[in-house]
Amino acid sequence: MATATAQPIATERLPRSRSVFPAWDQLTPILLVTPSVVLIAIFVYGFIAYTGFVSLTKWVGLVPDYTLVGLRNYVRLFGLERFQADMWNTARFTALFLAGCLVLGLGAAVLLDQRLRGTTIFQNIFLFPLAISFIVTGTVWRWIFNPNYGLNVLLHNAHLDFLRNGWLTSTKTALYSLVIAAVWQMSGFCMAMFLAGLRGIPEDLREAARVDGASELQAFWFVIFPLLRPITLSAVIILGHISLKIFDLVFVMTFGGPGYATDMPGLYMFIATFRQDLYNRGAAIAMVLLIAVAVLIVPYLIWNLRGEAER
Amino acid sequence: MSVLAARPAVAGRRVRPARALLYAALVLLAGFYLLPVFAIVVASLKSFADASQSTLWELSKAPTLDAYSRALTQLAPNFVNSVFLAVPATLLSAFLGSMNGYVLAKWKFRGANLLFTLLLFGMFIPYQSVLIPLVKFLQIIHLYGGIPGLILAHVVYGIPICTLIFRNYYAGLPTELVEAGRIDGASVMGVYRYILFPISIPGFVVVMIWQFTSIWNEFLFAVVLTADVTQRPLTVALQNLAGSFLVDYPLQMAGALLAALPTLVVYILLGRYFVRGLLAGSLKG
Numbered sequence: 001m002a003t004a005t006a007q008p009i010a011t012e013r014l015p016r017s018r019s020v021f022p023a024w025d026q027l028t029p030i031l032l033v034t035p036s037v038v039l040i041a042i043f044v045y046g047f048i049a050y051t052g053f054v055s056l057t058k059w060v061g062l063v064p065d066y067t068l069v070g071l072r073n074y075v076r077l078f079g080l081e082r083f084q085a086d087m088w089n090t091a092r093f094t095a096l097f098l099a100g101c102l103v104l105g106l107g108a109a110v111l112l113d114q115r116l117r118g119t120t121i122f123q124n125i126f127l128f129p130l131a132i133s134f135i136v137t138g139t140v141w142r143w144i145f146n147p148n149y150g151l152n153v154l155l156h157n158a159h160l161d162f163l164r165n166g167w168l169t170s171t172k173t174a175l176y177s178l179v180i181a182a183v184w185q186m187s188g189f190c191m192a193m194f195l196a197g198l199r200g201i202p203e204d205l206r207e208a209a210r211v212d213g214a215s216e217l218q219a220f221w222f223v224i225f226p227l228l229r230p231i232t233l234s235a236v237i238i239l240g241h242i243s244l245k246i247f248d249l250v251f252v253m254t255f256g257g258p259g260y261a262t263d264m265p266g267l268y269m270f271i272a273t274f275r276q277d278l279y280n281r282g283a284a285i286a287m288v289l290l291i292a293v294a295v296l297i298v299p300y301l302i303w304n305l306r307g308e309a310e311r
Numbered sequence: 312m313s314v315l316a317a318r319p320a321v322a323g324r325r326v327r328p329a330r331a332l333l334y335a336a337l338v339l340l341a342g343f344y345l346l347p348v349f350a351i352v353v354a355s356l357k358s359f360a361d362a363s364q365s366t367l368w369e370l371s372k373a374p375t376l377d378a379y380s381r382a383l384t385q386l387a388p389n390f391v392n393s394v395f396l397a398v399p400a401t402l403l404s405a406f407l408g409s410m411n412g413y414v415l416a417k418w419k420f421r422g423a424n425l426l427f428t429l430l431l432f433g434m435f436i437p438y439q440s441v442l443i444p445l446v447k448f449l450q451i452i453h454l455y456g457g458i459p460g461l462i463l464a465h466v467v468y469g470i471p472i473c474t475l476i477f478r479n480y481y482a483g484l485p486t487e488l489v490e491a492g493r494i495d496g497a498s499v500m501g502v503y504r505y506i507l508f509p510i511s512i513p514g515f516v517v518v519m520i521w522q523f524t525s526i527w528n529e530f531l532f533a534v535v536l537t538a539d540v541t542q543r544p545l546t547v548a549l550q551n552l553a554g555s556f557l558v559d560y561p562l563q564m565a566g567a568l569l570a571a572l573p574t575l576v577v578y579i580l581l582g583r584y585f586v587r588g589l590l591a592g593s594l595k596g
Contacts, residue, residue, distance in 0.1 A: 021498065028499035029418035032410045036470045037426065043467045044433040047441035047448075054443055104340070111337050116330065123315070124582060125341045130589060131578035133528030135546040136571045139553045140347040143354065143560055150350075154368045184344065192586055193593065195315055234593045245437045248530040252550055269439040274535060283443055290440040297435040301428050 048290065055283035062277060073284040083285070085260035086268050093179060093264070094243040100183035101239055102232070105190020110220070112191070113198045123195070127188040134185065138252030141181035142168065145253075171261040174254055178262050182249055186242065190235050197231040198224070237300045241293050265289050315586055355379065355564040378561035382552075382569055385562075388541060389548035390569065393527055396458050396544055400465040401522040407466070408473020408518055409511060413503050415474065416481035417489050427478070434471035434592075438531050449536065456538035464536060465526045472525075473518050476591045480514035481507065513584075520581055521588030524574045545570050 055074070058067040077083050108126050112119045129137065144150040145167035152164045167177045201224060209219035247266035250256060256263035256271075265285050273282025353367070356374040415427050445464060446455060454460035484507065492502040533544040543551075549570045553563045578585050 021493075025498045029414040030420060032499075033414050033426075036407055036411050036430070036474065039467045040430055040433050040470060043441065043445070044436060045429075047444040048436070050444040051440050051442075107336075108340055111333055111340070114333055116333060116337075119337075122337050122341055125344050127582070127586065128575065128578055129344065131524055131574045131585060132571045133530065133546050133574075135528070135530050135550055136567045137347070139549060139563055139567045140350055142553070143563060144347065144350055149367055149560065157368065184347070188344075189589060192315065192589060196590060199315065238593045241435055245439075247439075248546075251530070251534075252553065266437060266439055269442075270531075270535070273443060279443060282439075286437065286439040286442065289437045293435060293437055294432075297432065301431055305424060305428055 051283045051286050051290075054279055055287050057280050059279040059283075060277060060281075061279075064279070069280075073280045074288070077281060077284050077288070082260050082263060082268065083265070086263050086265045089175060089260070089262060090244060090246075090264055093175060093182075093246065094240060096176070096179045097182050097186075097243045098236060098239055100179060101187040101190045102235065104183060104187040105235070106194050106228075108187070108191040109194035109198055112195055123191075126191050129185045130188045132185070134248035135252055137181055137185045138249045141177075141184070142253045145177045145181075168254055169258060171258050174258060174261045178249065178253055181253065182243075182246070185249075186239060189239065193231050193235045194228060197228045201227055234300075237296055241296050244289065244292050244296070315583070351564045351568050354560045355568060357561045359559055359561055361561075378565035379569070381562050382565035385552055386545060386548055386566055386569055389543055389545045392458060392541075392543060393545040396461050396465070397523050397526040400462045400469070400526050401519050403462070403466045404469035404473045404522050405515055405518045407470055408475075408477045409508075409514065410503070411470070411474040412477020412479075412481050412514070413507060415478045416484075417486060417502075417507075418499065427474075430471050430474055432471075433468065434475070438468065442531075442535055446535065455536065457542045458537075458544075461532055461536050461544070464532050465522075465529070469522055469525070472592060473522065476518050476521065476588065477511075477514050479591060480511070480517070484510070516581065517584045517588045517591070520577055520584050521591075524577065524585065524588075527574050 053066075054064075056068050056070060058065045058069055108122075112123055112126075146152075147164075147166050147169055151167065155161065155163045165173050168174050205223060205227075206219055209223045214222065245266050246264055247270065250262055250264050250267050251270075254262040256267050266289060269282050269285040269289065272278045272285060350368075353370055355378050356376070357371045358373075358375050358377045361371055361373070361375075411430075415423055449455035449460040449463070454463060488506050489502050492506045497505060528546065529544075530546045530550070533547045534550075537543045537547065549566050552566050556562050
């Protein structure tokens with residue numbers, strides 16, 4: 001698509017620039033982006049195509065076998081009890097994770113926007129987990145959720161024994177424990193998005209609502225919240241795609257267990273490919289994951305591009 | 312940063328009894344976010360023998376740095392690996408992103424928007440979908456198993472986000488700067504080198520903080536693309552440490568803090584630039 005020569009944005013205001021500069025200068029912009037374009041073409045699109053191809057083959061074991069078998073790997077994959085559990089887990093995890101992040105993020109943002117003193121320190125406390133690795137988060141929360149040592153001891157000491165349970169070791173609670181750790185890490189992102197949105201809303205608008213006799217709550221619900229809708233959508237899409245891809249946190253905290261209670265496609269792809277040498281199955285899982293992410297992201301990218309063109 | 316700058320606190324404009332409630336809610340929330348910090352503090356300052364069940368959540372009566380010295384002995388080589396991974400990869404991707412951003416913001420060519428969108432998609436893909444060919448490719452060029460291969464992967468897959476941040480940064484600079492440079496006879500490279508690059512520092516800070524944090528914290532590439540124990544980045548080593556010393560919680564928590572320290576320090580010193588990178592990743596922000 002890098003055709004012909006590049007033009008400066010306001011060509012008409014640069015008279016005779018073509019005659020002043022040598023021909024190679026007009027090509028410089030294209031030459032500058034060429035290395036990156038080539039790298040992305042190979043490492044993103046070429047590699048995805050290769051993975052797609054592998055997902056249609058018989059390749060099992062360390063030696064590639066490129067015999068094509070059509071969609072057989074996909075049919076088998078969707079029939080697997082483990083992969084069905086993965087999809088169900090991902091759906092539940094995503095729903096809970098999104099709900100947790102949106103509620104905590106919006107709540108924190110609204111609290112921080114209340115013209116109180118000292119909110120900067122709270123803002124920093126809500127945001128710092130974002131700077132930390134999922135591996136660190138997982139290591140620490142795994143200890144907190146250890147039934148013998150962690151939170152249970154704290155709850156017992158606080159006479160809250162009814163809240164004690166098996167956390168990561170029980171098939172009933174493991175996924176929820178994972179959600180808590182993930183919300184701890186990522187809700188600050190929602191908070192930052194909402195806070196930026198809230199602070200971008202002119203004070204006049206709130207004032208106008210008050211003049212019209214709206215209570216603080218009504219003003220928020222009918223005036224402010226509708227204005228946050230595009231931000232909410234962005235947050236849901238970004239966090240949603242992170243949730244679909246979740247890998248590190250599960251790897252550290254449960255490795256998919258107990259049983260398949262917290263197994264996820266991202267983790268199963270890793271295990272199938274690099275632990276069980278089922279390359280064709282790993283590739284098929286990767287493609288399913290990619291399609292799920294693309295369904296979410298591609299419309300979002302187009303929406304962004306359109307919005308930019310209108311500006 | 313400006314977008315998150317607080318509106319001025321208006322004390323006493325309206326005396327609201329609700330104010331105490333608001334603070335209570337803030338403190339409660341902060342308690343949730345600080346719980347793991349508290350866990351690290353109580354656990355990591357104990358010796359292994361001291362870490363008994365009943366006093367687990369109490370501060371040690373005889374605090375010791377024993378766990379830190381043991382964690383440091385175990386993790387120091389991997390800490391060094393992560394530095395040698397994150398620093399060059401960050402610099403290279405920032406450099407590439409800056410050039411791409413300059414072109415895409417100031418020199419539109421036909422199809423530039425489509426190209427940009429295709430680049431951006433690379434930022435969102437699950438890396439599982441490129442992992443099998445990536446391993447094969449790195450094996451073919453003899454970069455599989457060590458830090459150089461990881462650097463290559465992080466530079467390539469960092470291109471989209473770095474390009475995005477720089478494109479938005481340069482788009483915010485007046486195009487008149489480019490035109491003035493052209494009238495004075497500067498080439499396309501000259502405009503970049505002498506006019507835009509010198510005022511690119513804020514863009515570089517945002518991109519470099521973002522890339523450093525992402526690469527330092529990354530795990531999937533790190534665990535798949537390194538074969539040798541001595542070549543492993545810190546995240547993989549921490550995971551192994553936690554797996555092999557299951558009940559040695561002081562050691563695990565000290566290790567976790569060590570692994571988190573560099574990015575935490577960056578966040579504490581340059582938090583507002585970190586937030587800018589964070590919001591840039593959501594495109595519209």
